[in-house]
Amino acid sequence: VRIVESGGGLVQPGASLRLSCAASGFTFTSYHIKWYRQAVGKERELVALITKDGSNTTYADFWRERFTISRDDVKFEAYLQMDSLHPEDPAVYYCNARRDSTPFADNWGRATQVVVCS
Numbered sequence: 001v002r003i004v005e006s007g008g009g010l011v012q013p014g015a016s017l018r019l020s021c022a023a024s025g026f027t028f029t030s031y032h033i034k035w036y037r038q039a040v041g042k043e044r045e046l047v048a049l050i051t052k053d054g055s056n057t058t059y060a061d062f063w064r065e066r067f068t069i070s071r072d073d074v075k076f077e078a079y080l081q082m083d084s085l086h087p088e089d090p091a092v093y094y095c096n097a098r099r100d101s102t103p104f105a106d107n108w109g110r111a112t113q114v115v116v117c118s
Helices: none
Strands: 002-005 009-011 017-024 032-038 045-050 057-059 065-073 075-080 089-097 105-108 112-117
Touching: 002 089, 009 065, 017 089, 017 112, 032 065, 032 075, 045 065, 045 075, 057 065
Parallel strands: 009 112
Antiparallel strands: 002 017, 017 075, 032 045, 032 089, 045 057, 065 075, 089 105, 089 112
16 A cells, blocks of 8 residues: 655745645545645644545635645546645645545555745
């Protein structure tokens, strides 16, 4: 099982980034995909979720208007489009793949860092 995040970086306020989550070693279409973030000194928190069939998405309120989660089941990838980045957005962003039917599974990547600085 392997999950690799990419796409983070240093940007200015108002810029956009697209995070990618590349998955391998498991049946991607059986897993819901979530993006979490963890800022310095804070706990990990959920940013967005997309269901295993891609039919539903959910966002934490703070990011609902600016972030978009999506998935490509052919490429076994998921994405987080981040627009109008704020100085409050910097964090490490984790991709999580969760299977909520047997056999249960919860897979994490190692994160990609986003820094917003003028």
